[in-house]
Amino acid sequence: MTSAEYCKIAVKALEDKKAEDVKVIDIREISPIADFFIIADGMNQNQIQAMRDAVDEALYKADLKVRQVEGNQSSTWILMDYNDIIIHIFSKEDRLFYDLERIWKDGKEISVDEL
Template sequence: MTSQEYCKIAVAALEDRKAEDVKIIDIREISPVADYFVIADGTNQNQIQAMRDACEEALYKAGLKTKQIEGNSSSTWILMDYGDIIVHIFSKEDRLFYDLERIWRDGKIVDVADL
């Protein structure tokens, strides 16, 4: 399976848990860190945790295991490292504060339908 297909699975799992403002940034040409960032935010702690669990389960079932997860049940930013894709789940406030879209603006925002 390709990193694009894994992105689609991650986005579907996040959206299934009512994630807001889901974005995919293609960073293949600007960073060796990963191919894609998937960024989403949730409205409260329970939703953020549910988004994490759903994403982790969906990618695991697709055969992709996490290399590392940063953040716990009380975190307002969870980073899930899958190697070629990195999933960032934020509270709205932390997403605005850290503004990964601005930091990684040299990457290309892509629509899940275009993957």
């Protein structure tokens, strides 16, 4: 399976948990650290945790295991590293504060249909 196919699975898992403003940024041409960033936010810590669990379960079932997770059940920013895909799950406030979309603006924001 390609990293793009794994991205689709992760985005679906996020959307199933009512993630808000899910964005996929293609960083293949600008950074060696990964192929894609997925950025999403949730309304509260319970939803953020549910989003994390849903992504981890869906990708695990697709035979992709997380390399590292930063953040815990009380975190308002969780980073999930799957080698070629890095998933950022934020509270709305933290997402606005860290503004990863601006930092990675040289990447190409793409829709799931483009994957």
